Amino acid sequence: MNNTYLTRRTIRKYEEREVDSTLLERILTSGTRVSTTGNMQVYSIIVTRDQEMKRRLAPAHFHQPMVTEAPVVLTFCADFNRFNRWCHQREAEPGYDNFLSFMTAAIDALLAAQTVCNAAEEEGLGICYLGTVTYNADKIIEVLKLPRGVVPVASVTMGWPAMVPEQPDRLPLEAVVHHETYRDYTAGMIDDIYRAKEAREDNLKFIAENKKQTLAQVFTDVRYKKSDNEFFSAKYLEVIRRQGFYF
Amino acid sequence: MNNTYLTRRTIRKYEEREVDSTLLERILTSGTRVSTTGNMQVYSIIVTRDQEMKRRLAPAHFHQPMVTEAPVVLTFCADFNRFNRWCHQREAEPGYDNFLSFMTAAIDALLAAQTVCNAAEEEGLGICYLGTVTYNADKIIEVLKLPRGVVPVASVTMGWPAMVPEQPDRLPLEAVVHHETYRDYTAGMIDDIYRAKEAREDNLKFIAENKKQTLAQVFTDVRYKKSDNEFFSAKYLEVIRRQGFYF
Numbered sequence: 276m277n278n279t280y281l282t283r284r285t286i287r288k289y290e291e292r293e294v295d296s297t298l299l300e301r302i303l304t305s306g307t308r309v310s311t312t313g314n315m316q317v318y319s320i321i322v323t324r325d326q327e328m329k330r331r332l333a334p335a336h337f338h339q340p341m342v343t344e345a346p347v348v349l350t351f352c353a354d355f356n357r358f359n360r361w362c363h364q365r366e367a368e369p370g371y372d373n374f375l376s377f378m379t380a381a382i383d384a385l386l387a388a389q390t391v392c393n394a395a396e397e398e399g400l401g402i403c404y405l406g407t408v409t410y411n412a413d414k415i416i417e418v419l420k421l422p423r424g425v426v427p428v429a430s431v432t433m434g435w436p437a438m439v440p441e442q443p444d445r446l447p448l449e450a451v452v453h454h455e456t457y458r459d460y461t462a463g464m465i466d467d468i469y470r471a472k473e474a475r476e477d478n479l480k481f482i483a484e485n486k487k488q489t490l491a492q493v494f495t496d497v498r499y500k501k502s503d504n505e506f507f508s509a510k511y512l513e514v515i516r517r518q519g520f521y522f
Numbered sequence: 523m524n525n526t527y528l529t530r531r532t533i534r535k536y537e538e539r540e541v542d543s544t545l546l547e548r549i550l551t552s553g554t555r556v557s558t559t560g561n562m563q564v565y566s567i568i569v570t571r572d573q574e575m576k577r578r579l580a581p582a583h584f585h586q587p588m589v590t591e592a593p594v595v596l597t598f599c600a601d602f603n604r605f606n607r608w609c610h611q612r613e614a615e616p617g618y619d620n621f622l623s624f625m626t627a628a629i630d631a632l633l634a635a636q637t638v639c640n641a642a643e644e645e646g647l648g649i650c651y652l653g654t655v656t657y658n659a660d661k662i663i664e665v666l667k668l669p670r671g672v673v674p675v676a677s678v679t680m681g682w683p684a685m686v687p688e689q690p691d692r693l694p695l696e697a698v699v700h701h702e703t704y705r706d707y708t709a710g711m712i713d714d715i716y717r718a719k720e721a722r723e724d725n726l727k728f729i730a731e732n733k734k735q736t737l738a739q740v741f742t743d744v745r746y747k748k749s750d751n752e753f754f755s756a757k758y759l760e761v762i763r764r765q766g767f768y769f
Contacts, residue, residue, distance in 0.1 A: 280552035280641050303699055305527035307692050309636065310651045313745055316693055321700045328702050357697070358741075361712050367738035370748020375755035378656055382632060382676065386651075389556065389636035394527050404557045404633075409625055420703040429629065445554050446563055450604070452550055453568045455575050456667040465608050491614035494605075498560055501617020508622035512769060522759060 279397045284442045286401020289345050289434030298398060299347065305394035306387040317355050317376075318384035320391070321419050323348040328418070335414035336407040336430065345432035350408070350415060351388040353380030355519070356424030371424075377520035381428045388429040401436040404429060410507045412514045423519045444472055526644045531689045533648020536592050536681030545645060546594065552641035553634040564602050564623075565631035567638070568666050570595040575665070582661035583654040583677065592679035597655070597662060598635040600627030602766070603671030621769035624762055628675045635676040648683040651676060657754045659761045670766045691719055 303320060311317065323329055324347055332350075333342045342348055355371045362369040370376075392402045408415065408430040415427045450468040460468070469490075472478060478490050485493050495501070516522070550567060558564065570576055571594055579597075580589045589595055602618045609616040617623075639649045655662065655677040662674045697715040707715070716737075719725060725737050732740050742748070763769070 280637060281555055283555055285557055300695065304695055307695060307698060308528055308530055310532055310639075310649075312653045313741065314690055314692075315741070315746075316698060319698050319700060319704065321702075321704060323702060325702050354698075357707055357712070357715070360707050361716050362738045362742055364709060364712050365736035365738035367736060367742040368748070369742055370751050371746070373751050373755040374759055375656060375751050378758065379653070381628075382656075385629060385632040386636045389633045390527060390640060392557075393637060393640050402557075406559045406626070409622060409629075418703075419700075422704060422706050425704065443561055445561075448547065448551055448554060451554060451563060451566050451601075453566060453666075455568075455570060455572050456665075457566065457568060457669060457672065459669050460604055460607050462611060465604070465611050468604070469608050489612035489614060491609045491612035494560065494562070495609055495614040495616055499562075499618070501615070504617050504620050504622050508620040508769060511625065512621055522755060 280393070282442070283396050284440055285403045286434070286436045286439070287341050287403050287432075288437040289341070289401065289432075290437045292346070292435045294346050294400065294434060302391055302394045302398065302400075306391040309386045309390045311383040311386070312379045315358055315379075316383065317353065317358050317371075317380040318387055319352045319354040319357070319425060320387070321350040321352065321421075323350070323419075331418045332415065335411040335418065336405050337411075339405060339407070341403050341432040342405070345403075345434040347433040349388070349391065349431045349433060350419060350427050351384040351391075351429040351431070352421060353377055353384050353426045353428050354424060355380055356422050359424055372519050372521055374520060374522035377426065377515055381426070384428045388431060392431060395433055399435070400433055401439075403432045405432065409511050412511055416514065416518070421518075426515055426518045426520070444475060446472070527640070529689070530643050531687055532650045533681070533683045533686070534588050534650050534679075535684040536588070536648065536679075537684045539593070539682050541593050541647065541681060549638055549641045549645065549647075553638035556633045556637045558630040558633070559626045562605055562626075563630065564600065564605050564627040565634055566599045566601040566604070566672060567634070568597040568599065568668075570597065570666075578665045579662065582658040582665065583652050584658075586652060586654070588650050588679040589652070592650075592681040594680040596635070596638065596678045596680060597666060597674050598631040598638075598676040598678070599668060599672045599674045600624055600631050601672045602627055603669050606671055619766050619768055621767060624673065624767035628673070631675045635678060639678060642680055646682070647680055648686075650679045652679065656758050659758055663761065663765070668765075673762055673765045673767070691722060693719070
């Protein structure tokens with residue numbers, strides 16, 4: 276197995292060097308070979324390389340500097356528009372205006388996204404997913420002119436790494452893998468699973484900086500707050516419905 | 523770039539040979555290195571190797587033979603249960619009982635799933651995604667004993683290929699990639715994009731067998747019907763809500 280899977284880290288700082296078009300095309304082609312439901316390929320990839328377009332996308336991503344600094348920004352979208360148009364042109368009545376169809380298309384888009392990222396990393400490129408895509412999908416739709424039937428589900432910045440940070444921690448494998456049935460976590464297991472993460476210097480600093488008692492509170496009270504989650508939930512649901520997936 | 527991305531195909535027939543546990547562990551570890559929102563890792567992977575458990579999962583997957591024939595079945599789940607338990611144990615009040623949190627966890631699970639598949643294929647293993655996972659999530663939850671906070675989003679069978687089928691067709695790259703903004707499809711573009719697919723011998727046979735006029739009608743009237751989509755939409759939405767993601 277190539278070692279990239281195990282040694283990778285997210286890259287947020289890029290060299291000014293461009294990503295060659297032939298290389299990018301090969302990487303995107305890798306993405307098109309992934310499994311999709313019924314081989315329908317109900318996704319689209321929007322490539323942003325133009326500086327002005329990146330500048331226009333930046334607010335949707337809360338002005339994270341990667342968006343304007345990376346040579347390439349990719350927006351992966353659930354897309355039933357193309358398939359629906361084909362159906363209409365072929366005397367077929369598409370029934371893909373529902374939640375299941377949104378999920379089908381979102382899954383297609385996400386599997387393609389991750390293979391594109393794996394292929395890019397194997398070429399020495401670095402990538403960063405932007406969680407903001409689901410927060411401000413409405414703005415992204417406007418900037419990228421996404422028609423009805425199309426919803427962004429993943430945004431990725433890509434470029435040549437200018438700085439390779441330390442590899443971040445992960446929970447032990449046995450924390451996320453279950454054998455045969457889900458064995459629910461006891462209090463002792465939770466302590467064991469999170470012990471190393473909680474003891475990290477950077478996380479202790481993080482707790483202090485945020486004036487919190489526990490690392491978990493940094494997540495619930497600062498980084499991913501209930502009120503924000505509920506606000507962006509309502510917004511994303513509205514976008515999905517407005518783009519033609521009713522439920 | 524390793525060629526697996528470009529030469530891969532879905533494998534539905536497996537040798538009886540087992541997948542070595544050390545190899546499987548390395549493959550799953552690859553999955554744990556993927557990006558996740560805030561490094562929260564809000565997903566779980568259920569490994570099914572026991573024949574009796576595969577037999578019990580089979581009805582949820584409409585008895586597709588891969589489920590009982592593959593040495594390994596993997597169920598990737600959106601999982602906020604572990605994280606919520608940690609929060610509760612650390613005087614933190616989790617606010618992850620909403621649609622955005624479900625999407626966050628589903629995205630985590632799907633990116634991990636696809637890297638596991640890529641890593642497996644690079645080792646010579648074959649995989650097959652089962653779309654049935656979103657249809658019958660309720661049955662899967664029951665068999666795998668998934669608690670509140672956990673929703674299956676991808677099921678994959680894995681094993682050593684017993685037969686390598688022809689590589690299936692894909693739409694041309696330019697059909698799914700847009701530059702700078704989405705350029706919507708004209709009637710002529712739709713004809714061009716789908717021409718090769720529609721001309722394939724196997725698809726012509728498929729139309730005839732199903733007594734349809736066009737390939738699109740095979741999708742809308744036979745394979746992915748509006749009534750089925752709506753039925754399974756309602757069911758999956760109910761499961762997501764029942765597992766604790768309200769909206």
